[in-house]
Amino acid sequence: MLRDITIGQYYPADSVIHKLDPRTKLMATMVYILSLFLFRSLAGFAAVTLGLFLVILLSKVPFGYMVKGLKAIVVILLITVIFNLFLTPGEPLISFWKLRITEEGLKNAGFMAVRLIYLILGSSILTLTTTPNQLTDGLEKSLRPLNKIHVPVHEIAMMMSIALRFIPILIEETDKIMKAQLARGADFESGNLVKKAKAMVPLLVPLFISAFRRANDLALAMEARCYHGGDGRTKMKPLKYKGIDGIAYLLVGGYFAAVILLRRFL
Amino acid sequence: MSIILDKVNYVYSEKTAYEIQALKNINLKIDDGEFIGVIGHTGSGKSTLIQHLNGLIKASSGGIYYNGQDIYDSDYKLKELRGKVGLVFQYPEHQLFEATVFADVCFGPRNRGFSRKDSELKAFAALRSVGLSEDFWYRSPFELSGGQKRRAAIAGVLAMEPEALVLDEPTAGLDPKGRDEILDLVAKLHRERQMTVILVSHSMEDVAKYVQRLIVMNRGSILYDGTPGEVFAHYRELEEVGLAAPQVTYLMHELRKRGIPAAGTATTLDEAKQSILQAFSAKHGSVQR
Structure with missing residues (x-):
C-alpha cells in the first residue's frame, strides 16, 4: 500500500x-x-x-x-x-x-x-x-559558515536527518496500524468526507502515540551515548x-x- | 469449512531494486477446527502468509478459497472475510485507540455492522473470555500493563466472533508468565469453541506444547508440514535453516545414542517423561511414579 x-x-x-x-x-x-x-x-x-x-x-x-x-x-x-x-x-x-x-x-x-x-x-x-545521511552531512558542511552568526547549523542538520530517517519508519508504522484496523473491519475508503475523516481516528491516535514513543526512545538512546551536540564531534x-x-x-x-x-x- | 491456498506467490515492491519474492508457490489446506503452528526464521514469509488469509495482502498470483469461495472474486466481500478470519498482529496493543478498553473492543463488532447493544454484549463476552478483570474495562488502554493491553487487543479481535483466529507472535515481548497465560487462553478458545487457530511463533517449545499440526516456512516456501513429532524428527535439517527442535527432542536423541531406547519423537516434557518411564519399566520391571 x-x-x-x-x-x-x-x-x-x-x-x-x-x-x-x-x-x-x-x-x-x-x-x-x-x-x-x-x-x-x-x-x-x-x-x-x-x-x-x-x-x-x-x-x-x-x-x-x-x-x-x-x-x-x-x-x-x-x-x-x-x-x-x-x-x-x-x-x-x-x-x-x-x-x-x-x-x-x-x-x-x-x-x-x-x-x-x-x-x-x-x-x-x-x-x-x-542517502539522507550524506545529504544532511552535505548541508551541514555547506552551511558551516553560518555558525559564525550563531545559527545552530549542526542542530538543524541533526533534526533534518532524524526527520528524514523517520519518514520510512512512520510510513511502515502507518501501514501496519492500517492493516491491523482493517483486520478489525475498519473501512478507510467508503463514505463521505466527514465519515472518512472520522475513519482516520483509529489510525492517527495509535500513530501519534507510537511517534512520541519512538521520539522518547531515541532521545534516551542519544543521551545514553553522551550526545551533546556538534561541538568537537568528528565524523566516521x-x-x-x-x-x-x-x-x-x-x-x-x-x-x-x-x-x-x-x-x-x- | 476450510481455507485453501492454491499456488500462491507474492512479490514485494515488484519491478524495483527492492524486489523480494516473499512467497513461492504455497499450497495449503486448513481444515475447520485445526490448531496449526507456523514457524520459520525472520523473513521466511510467515507474516506475509497469514496476511493473505484474510485478504489484507493480495497474492501476486494464485488463488485463495474460503469455504469454497474465491476471495479474489470481484463480488466477494473482503470486509466480511476479515470478521470471519480474525487476525491478531504482532504487538496488537499498538492498535488500541479508544478512550476506554471497552469502547475499543466494541470497534470490531460495530464495524461488522452489529447494533450498539449487540456489539456491547459481544465485547463483554470477549473481555471475559480473555480473563481481563472488570476493573480495567472502563480505563484508558494506556493505563494497562503490557500483558493486559495485549489481552484487551486480542479481545478486540475475538469480539468480532471470528470462525478462525490467526495470531502473529502473540507472546513477543511478554514475560514467561504472561506468555503462558496468552497461550493457555488460545488453547482454551480452540478447545471450547472448536475455533480454527493458526499460531505464528518463534518458540519451538510453545508450538510443540500446543499445536496439532506444524508448518515450517523457509525462504518463502513450505519446508515441512506435519505433526510436531514428524517435523522435529528433521531436527538436523531445521538447524540448517536457522531453526531448532525443542530441547527435549535433543535430550531424547542423546539418550538413544547412549543406548537407552527412549522414543525419539517426544516434543514436550510430558511425552518425554512418559517414554523415559516406559523405557525404565521395561528394563527394571515396574517403577513407582
Missing part, C-alpha cells in the same frame, strides 16, 4: 551521480533550479532538457521510477495550467462564453507545466541518488572532494553559462 511512495526515497545503484560528493549535488541542484526559471525560448528549453536527461541517464535510476514521484503534483500541475491558460491577457486564439485562450496563455501554461515537472524530476535525482566518513567533483563543477558551470547565453542571444 503505502510502501509504493517514491518521492525522496534513496534508490541504490552504482553510478557516477551516486558517487559524487553531496555538496556537489546540492550545488548542481540549486544551479539547475535557477536555470529552470531562466529559459524563455525553445533553444533554452532544449538545453535544460538535454542536461536533465543526461544526468538521469548517468544516475542509472529507472525513468519509470522517477515519473511515479510526479503523481504527487498532478493537482498542482492542473491548477497551474488552467490558470495560465485562461487568465493570461493577449491575442485570443479560441474564445467561448466568457473564457478565452490566448497565444501567450498557451505558451505560459506549457512552459509552467514543463518547469514544474522538471523541477520535481531534477530535485528527485538529488534525493534518489543521495568526513566529506572529501574527489576528482569527479571537480569535473562535475566544471560541467555544471558550463551548463549554466550555456543557459544564460541562450537567454541573451536566442
Whole structure:
C-alpha cells in the first residue's frame, strides 16, 4: 500500500551521480533550479532538457521510477495550467462564453507545466541518488559558515536527518496500524468526507502515540551515548572532494553559462 | 469449512531494486477446527502468509478459497472475510485507540455492522473470555500493563466472533508468565469453541506444547508440514535453516545414542517423561511414579 511512495526515497545503484560528493549535488541542484526559471525560448528549453536527461541517464535510476514521484503534483500541475491558460491577457486564439485562450496563455501554461515537472524530476535525482545521511552531512558542511552568526547549523542538520530517517519508519508504522484496523473491519475508503475523516481516528491516535514513543526512545538512546551536540564531534566518513567533483563543477558551470547565453542571444 | 491456498506467490515492491519474492508457490489446506503452528526464521514469509488469509495482502498470483469461495472474486466481500478470519498482529496493543478498553473492543463488532447493544454484549463476552478483570474495562488502554493491553487487543479481535483466529507472535515481548497465560487462553478458545487457530511463533517449545499440526516456512516456501513429532524428527535439517527442535527432542536423541531406547519423537516434557518411564519399566520391571 503505502510502501509504493517514491518521492525522496534513496534508490541504490552504482553510478557516477551516486558517487559524487553531496555538496556537489546540492550545488548542481540549486544551479539547475535557477536555470529552470531562466529559459524563455525553445533553444533554452532544449538545453535544460538535454542536461536533465543526461544526468538521469548517468544516475542509472529507472525513468519509470522517477515519473511515479510526479503523481504527487498532478493537482498542482492542473491548477497551474488552467490558470495560465485562461487568465493570461493577449491575442485570443479560441474564445467561448466568457473564457478565452490566448497565444501567450498557451505558451505560459506549457512552459509552467514543463518547469514544474522538471523541477520535481531534477530535485528527485538529488534525493534518489543521495542517502539522507550524506545529504544532511552535505548541508551541514555547506552551511558551516553560518555558525559564525550563531545559527545552530549542526542542530538543524541533526533534526533534518532524524526527520528524514523517520519518514520510512512512520510510513511502515502507518501501514501496519492500517492493516491491523482493517483486520478489525475498519473501512478507510467508503463514505463521505466527514465519515472518512472520522475513519482516520483509529489510525492517527495509535500513530501519534507510537511517534512520541519512538521520539522518547531515541532521545534516551542519544543521551545514553553522551550526545551533546556538534561541538568537537568528528565524523566516521568526513566529506572529501574527489576528482569527479571537480569535473562535475566544471560541467555544471558550463551548463549554466550555456543557459544564460541562450537567454541573451536566442 | 476450510481455507485453501492454491499456488500462491507474492512479490514485494515488484519491478524495483527492492524486489523480494516473499512467497513461492504455497499450497495449503486448513481444515475447520485445526490448531496449526507456523514457524520459520525472520523473513521466511510467515507474516506475509497469514496476511493473505484474510485478504489484507493480495497474492501476486494464485488463488485463495474460503469455504469454497474465491476471495479474489470481484463480488466477494473482503470486509466480511476479515470478521470471519480474525487476525491478531504482532504487538496488537499498538492498535488500541479508544478512550476506554471497552469502547475499543466494541470497534470490531460495530464495524461488522452489529447494533450498539449487540456489539456491547459481544465485547463483554470477549473481555471475559480473555480473563481481563472488570476493573480495567472502563480505563484508558494506556493505563494497562503490557500483558493486559495485549489481552484487551486480542479481545478486540475475538469480539468480532471470528470462525478462525490467526495470531502473529502473540507472546513477543511478554514475560514467561504472561506468555503462558496468552497461550493457555488460545488453547482454551480452540478447545471450547472448536475455533480454527493458526499460531505464528518463534518458540519451538510453545508450538510443540500446543499445536496439532506444524508448518515450517523457509525462504518463502513450505519446508515441512506435519505433526510436531514428524517435523522435529528433521531436527538436523531445521538447524540448517536457522531453526531448532525443542530441547527435549535433543535430550531424547542423546539418550538413544547412549543406548537407552527412549522414543525419539517426544516434543514436550510430558511425552518425554512418559517414554523415559516406559523405557525404565521395561528394563527394571515396574517403577513407582
